[in-house]
Amino acid sequence: MTLPQLVVEQIDRPELVARIERVLRETLFTSRAYIRPSDVKRLADIEADAFVVFRNDLNEAAVIAHGAELCRQGLGDQAILRLGQVLREFCGSDSWNGQSVLCSELAETYHRLLMVGFFRAHEAIILEEQERIRSAVQNTLHRYNLQIAAASGIARVTTSMLDLGDLLTTAVDLIAERFEHDYAGIYLLDESKQAAVLRAATGLEGRKRLATGHRLKIGGPATVGTSLLTRSYVLVNDVDQEPARLESSWVSRTRSELVLPLLTHGQVAGALTVQCQRPAAFSTQDVPGYQIIADQLASAIENAHLYADTLRRANELSEAYGHLKELDRLKDEFLRNVSHELRTPLTLIIGYTERLARGNLGPLNNEQQNAVDVVVRSSRSLLSLIENLLSMAEMRARKISTAPVSVAELVELTVSDFRLLTEGKGITLRAELVPADRLPKVAVQPDHVRRILDNLLSNAVKFTPSEGEIVVRVWGADGAVFLEVADTGIGILPQEQERIFEAFYQVDGSIRRRFGGTGIGLSLVKDLVLNNGGSIKVASAGPNLGSVFTVSLPAVDG
Ligand code: ADP
Numbered sequence: 046m047t048l049p050q051l052v053v054e055q056i057d058r059p060e061l062v063a064r065i066e067r068v069l070r071e072t073l074f075t076s077r078a079y080i081r082p083s084d085v086k087r088l089a090d091i092e093a094d095a096f097v098v099f100r101n102d103l104n105e106a107a108v109i110a111h112g113a114e115l116c117r118q119g120l121g122d123q124a125i126l127r128l129g130q131v132l133r134e135f136c137g138s139d140s141w142n143g144q145s146v147l148c149s150e151l152a153e154t155y156h157r158l159l160m161v162g163f164f165r166a167h168e169a170i171i172l173e174e175q176e177r178i179r180s181a182v183q184n185t186l187h188r189y190n191l192q193i194a195a196a197s198g199i200a201r202v203t204t205s206m207l208d209l210g211d212l213l214t215t216a217v218d219l220i221a222e223r224f225e226h227d228y229a230g231i232y233l234l235d236e237s238k239q240a241a242v243l244r245a246a247t248g249l250e251g252r253k254r255l256a257t258g259h260r261l262k263i264g265g266p267a268t269v270g271t272s273l274l275t276r277s278y279v280l281v282n283d284v285d286q287e288p289a290r291l292e293s294s295w296v297s298r299t300r301s302e303l304v305l306p307l308l309t310h311g312q313v314a315g316a317l318t319v320q321c322q323r324p325a326a327f328s329t330q331d332v333p334g335y336q337i338i339a340d341q342l343a344s345a346i347e348n349a350h351l352y353a354d355t356l357r358r359a360n361e362l363s364e365a366y367g368h369l370k371e372l373d374r375l376k377d378e379f380l381r382n383v384s385h386e387l388r389t390p391l392t393l394i395i396g397y398t399e400r401l402a403r404g405n406l407g408p409l410n411n412e413q414q415n416a417v418d419v420v421v422r423s424s425r426s427l428l429s430l431i432e433n434l435l436s437m438a439e440m441r442a443r444k445i446s447t448a449p450v451s452v453a454e455l456v457e458l459t460v461s462d463f464r465l466l467t468e469g470k471g472i473t474l475r476a477e478l479v480p481a482d483r484l485p486k487v488a489v490q491p492d493h494v495r496r497i498l499d500n501l502l503s504n505a506v507k508f509t510p511s512e513g514e515i516v517v518r519v520w521g522a523d524g525a526v527f528l529e530v531a532d533t534g535i536g537i538l539p540q541e542q543e544r545i546f547e548a549f550y551q552v553d554g555s556i557r558r559r560f561g562g563t564g565i566g567l568s569l570v571k572d573l574v575l576n577n578g579g580s581i582k583v584a585s586a587g588p589n590l591g592s593v594f595t596v597s598l599p600a601v602d603g
Contacts, residue, residue: 056100058093061135065089068127075121077170088118096132099155100148108155112162116170125163129156185330192334195223200341209349213245216342221247226319226326228296230254231307232261232269233315233346239263241273241315250296261292269294269316272304276313278332279304283324294318303327305339309347317342377438384435391431395424402465418469425466429499433569436496440572447577449486449601450494452526453478453519459498460517463506471511477518484519485600487526489577494528494598497573500566501530501594507562508592509534525579525597533591542583546571574598 066089073080080088095111098104115125132155136148199219206212213231221229228248232241243259246252261267264274270292272279281287281302284295295302299320307315317339321327400406402417409417439445460476467474478484487494498517505515513533520527537545537552544550549564574581579598585591 056097058097061096062086062089062093064131064135065092065128068131069120069124072121072124072127075123076119077116077121078119080119088115088120092128096152096155099158100151105158108158109162109165112159112164113166114162115159116163116166120163122163122167125160128159129153132156188331189334191224192331192337195220196334196338196341198223199338200345203342203345204348206345207349207352209346209353210245212345212349216345217245217247217251220317220319220338224319227322228299228318228320230294230318230320231315231342232273232294232318233307234263234273234313235260241269244315248296254296261294265292267293268302268304269318272306272316273313276306276308278306278336280327280329280332282327285324295320298322300324301326303331303335305332305335307339307343307346309343314343314346377441380434381438381442384431384438387431388428388435391424391428395421395428398424399465418465422466422469425462426503429503430563432496432499433563433565436493436573437565437569440569440576445490445493445576447488447490450489450491451481451484451486452494452528452598453481453484455491455494456498456517456519456528459495459502463502466506467515470506472506472509473514475514475516477516479520484521485526487577487598488601489579489598493573493577497570497596498528498530500570501596504566504594505530505532505534505592508532513591521600524600526600528596528598529593531591531593534589536585536588536590537583537592538585538588542585545583546581570596 066085069080069085069089069092070082073082073085092115095108099108112125129152132152133149136152199216202219203212203216206215213233217229217231220226228246228251230246230251231244233244234240235242240260240262243251243254246255261269261273264270268279268281279302284300284302294304300322301324302318302320304316304318306313307317317335319327319335397406398417398420401409402414402421456476456478460474463474502515502517509515509532515530515532518527518529518531541552545552546567548568550568551562551564571581574596577598579596581594581596584593584595
């Protein structure tokens with residue numbers, strides 16, 4: 046560059062510095078970095094010197110380097126643009142009369158070179174900045190990816206575990222391994238809710254602490270205590286810089302720690318601590334990722350608690366059930382014993398009173414006959430009740446032994462037993478039987494057929510008015526023997542026909558009072574029939590048109 050030699054030797058340097066300083070102050074808002082007000086004066090001095098030096102040596106490279114330096118110092122582009130203006134104004138002012146053109150030209154050149162240096166540096170800085178941001182974003186993304194992968198892996202394993210001990214141990218091992226931490230531990234609140242106990246921890250030191258039942262107070266000086274109290278995370282970048290803590294979750298050589306509360310429904314259940322031997326291993330950016338893990342862990346812990354609770358309740362219920370079953374067994378045993386004890390004398394009573402009623406023990410007058418008939422009827426119905434109770438108890442004890450039985454013979458016997466009763470009530474009782482030799486036998490428990498018949502006939506007698514008729518039919522077909530008891534009594538409505546086989550069910554309370562009974566007869570009949578491999582159905586043409594009960598029992602093969 047060739048510039049005319051300047052004549053002026055004296056420049057008003059303080060004025061130049063003041064003008065530059067003013068510009069710098071006015072443009073501070075465009076600075077790229079923070080410039081302290083106290084630095085402004087210094088920068089203005091440097092800038093004025095640079096211009097004066099250039100005026101003397103015309104060293105272009107030095108001005109370019111100076112522009113770059115100003116950029117690195119953090120000066121904004123507004124400041125650089127305004128500087129040119131200030132220098133031109135300064136050089137063109139009145140005090141420079143005569144030489145102002147030359148000086149303005151110098152200022153122009155100086156400013157152009159300054160801008161070249163400044164914007165080159167600016168461009169380099171922007172490129173550097175872009176590169177820094179790009180790699181920071183990449184690092185963050187990489188970190189997030191790692192965290193998400195680790196979190197989902199940990200969640201997958203832990204949410205499927207129902208044993209609390211296994212769950213916690215697996216969780217700390219996985220967390221320490223996946224994130225390459227030197228230590229991980231889980232504290233859970235104890236029953237007092239005032240302290241948390243270490244429930245799982247990694248490494249030898251962790252195991253030692255577990256063995257001694259390491260506990261920390263909520264709100265105590267330890268990081269875990271603080272996290273439990275505030276229900277938020279605690280991050281320690283360098284434990285050496287922390288005030289000495291008497292009780293601590295740190296294991297030896299730990300330099301940095303992140304503690305996260307384990308929260309379920311807003312309630313704190315415990316805390317997770319992760320620790321590293323290098324300082325500043327964790328940053329606040331890591332917290333959301335770790336909190337996801339802590340939240341999943343908290344709900345897995347809650348599930349495990351619920352499962353343990355359910356298991357405990359199920360055990361209690363099963364114990365209670367066992368107790369009830371034992372009581373039930375004792376009750377059945379008692380019922381069986383009492384029924385046996387009652388049956389023997391009752392059979393004797395019935396035997397003798399029947400002989401009395403038939404006149405076998407001498408003639409009876411009318412009054413005596415009536416009284417003895419009542420005793421016979423009542424004793425028979427009492428015996429029937431006792432037999433029913435006995436059969437029920439036996440059925441529940443599953444005591445069944447089958448033998449080939451001739452239904453026709455049993456029907457004949459039973460019908461003749463009921464004859465006295467039906468005659469007394471003015472009911473016709475008929476049996477329509479296939480001769481025994483043309484009827485196959487059935488494979489059932491013999492007294493069961495007797496109970497079936499006894500109950501169906503008792504009901505038929507009970508629900509049929511005098512002048513009515515009861516017919517018992519027996520026939521064989523399709524590998525089964527059919528037994529039917531039909532009466533001309535009060536009948537059963539269709540909607541009641543299913544329910545009468547339920548235990549203790551009786552069609553109508555008022556009828557029950559009129560007819561008596563316990564409601565166990567038909568349910569016992571159904572159980573007996575089904576347990577012997579048969580089936581039962583009922584039909585009725587309508588009220589007062591009678592009922593028909595049909596039982597089928599499997600015939601003996603061959
Ligand atoms: P119980 O006869 O002791 O009441 P059951 O179990 O033998 O008990 O019968 C249940 C109910 O079924 C009876 O209360 C009655 O309402 C109805 N039932 C049973 N057999 C007949 C029948 N032959 N005719 C009309 N209703 C009947």
